[in-house]
Amino acid sequence: MYKVLLLNDDYTPMDFVILVLQRFFSHDTEQATRIMLKVHNEGRGVCGIYPRDIAATKVEQVNAFARRNQHPLACSMEENQ
Numbered sequence: 001m002y003k004v005l006l007l008n009d010d011y012t013p014m015d016f017v018i019l020v021l022q023r024f025f026s027h028d029t030e031q032a033t034r035i036m037l038k039v040h041n042e043g044r045g046v047c048g049i050y051p052r053d054i055a056a057t058k059v060e061q062v063n064a065f066a067r068r069n070q071h072p073l074a075c076s077m078e079e080n081q
Contacts, residue, residue, distance in 0.1 A: 001080045002055035004047045004062075006039045012066070012073040014040065020073065021047060024062050049080050 004025075006017065014036055021032035025047045038045035050058065055077040062075035 001049050002052050002077045003049050003080045004055050004058050005044050005076050005078065006035070006047055006062075007074040007076060008039050008043045009072045009074065012071040016066075016069065016071055017073065020062055020065065020075075024058055024065070047075075052077075 006020070017036040017039060018029065018032045021027045021035055022029070025032075027035065027047075035045045035047060047058070049055075059075045059077050062073070066073035066075070
Protein backbone atom coordinates (compact mmCIF):
# COMPACT_ATOMS: atom_id res chain seq x y z
CA MET A 1 0.00 0.00 0.00
CA TYR A 2 1.14 3.54 -0.77
CA LYS A 3 0.41 6.93 0.77
CA VAL A 4 -0.56 9.67 -1.67
CA LEU A 5 0.81 13.01 -0.44
CA LEU A 6 0.26 16.65 -1.29
CA LEU A 7 3.30 18.88 -0.82
CA ASN A 8 3.14 22.51 0.27
CA ASP A 9 4.16 25.40 -1.94
CA ASP A 10 3.79 29.16 -1.52
CA TYR A 11 1.60 29.74 -4.57
CA THR A 12 -1.28 27.26 -4.85
CA PRO A 13 -4.47 28.73 -3.34
CA MET A 14 -5.95 26.87 -0.39
CA ASP A 15 -9.32 26.64 -2.18
CA PHE A 16 -7.66 24.79 -5.08
CA VAL A 17 -6.09 22.28 -2.66
CA ILE A 18 -9.52 21.67 -1.11
CA LEU A 19 -11.01 21.18 -4.60
CA VAL A 20 -8.31 18.60 -5.43
CA LEU A 21 -8.97 16.70 -2.19
CA GLN A 22 -12.70 16.63 -2.88
CA ARG A 23 -12.48 15.80 -6.58
CA PHE A 24 -9.74 13.17 -6.60
CA PHE A 25 -9.96 11.72 -3.07
CA SER A 26 -13.69 12.10 -2.29
CA HIS A 27 -13.14 13.96 0.97
CA ASP A 28 -15.94 16.11 2.33
CA THR A 29 -15.27 19.82 2.88
CA GLU A 30 -14.37 19.40 6.54
CA GLN A 31 -11.86 16.59 5.95
CA ALA A 32 -10.41 18.33 2.88
CA THR A 33 -9.91 21.51 4.91
CA ARG A 34 -8.18 19.55 7.68
CA ILE A 35 -5.76 17.92 5.22
CA MET A 36 -5.15 21.25 3.42
CA LEU A 37 -4.20 22.89 6.74
CA LYS A 38 -1.84 20.00 7.52
CA VAL A 39 -0.16 20.50 4.12
CA HIS A 40 0.04 24.25 4.76
CA ASN A 41 1.38 23.99 8.32
CA GLU A 42 3.55 20.86 8.16
CA GLY A 43 4.69 20.85 4.53
CA ARG A 44 2.79 17.76 3.44
CA GLY A 45 -0.37 15.83 4.09
CA VAL A 46 -1.71 12.36 3.37
CA CYS A 47 -4.66 12.30 0.96
CA GLY A 48 -5.23 8.56 1.23
CA ILE A 49 -3.62 5.11 1.19
CA TYR A 50 -4.06 2.93 -1.90
CA PRO A 51 -2.61 -0.02 -3.78
CA ARG A 52 0.42 1.03 -5.86
CA ASP A 53 -1.35 1.28 -9.24
CA ILE A 54 -4.23 3.36 -7.88
CA ALA A 55 -1.84 5.63 -5.96
CA ALA A 56 0.27 6.18 -9.10
CA THR A 57 -2.82 7.03 -11.14
CA LYS A 58 -4.03 9.53 -8.54
CA VAL A 59 -0.59 11.20 -8.43
CA GLU A 60 -0.63 11.54 -12.23
CA GLN A 61 -4.18 12.89 -12.26
CA VAL A 62 -3.55 15.49 -9.55
CA ASN A 63 -0.25 16.68 -11.04
CA ALA A 64 -1.82 17.00 -14.51
CA PHE A 65 -4.85 18.85 -13.10
CA ALA A 66 -2.62 21.26 -11.18
CA ARG A 67 -0.52 21.99 -14.30
CA ARG A 68 -3.63 22.52 -16.46
CA ASN A 69 -4.76 25.08 -13.90
CA GLN A 70 -1.28 26.66 -13.76
CA HIS A 71 -0.58 25.78 -10.12
CA PRO A 72 2.71 24.31 -8.85
CA LEU A 73 0.91 21.93 -6.46
CA ALA A 74 2.88 18.68 -6.22
CA CYS A 75 1.47 15.25 -5.47
CA SER A 76 3.68 12.25 -4.72
CA MET A 77 3.49 8.79 -3.25
CA GLU A 78 5.55 6.74 -0.85
CA GLU A 79 5.31 3.25 0.52
CA ASN A 80 3.17 3.04 3.63
CA GLN A 81 5.36 1.72 6.43
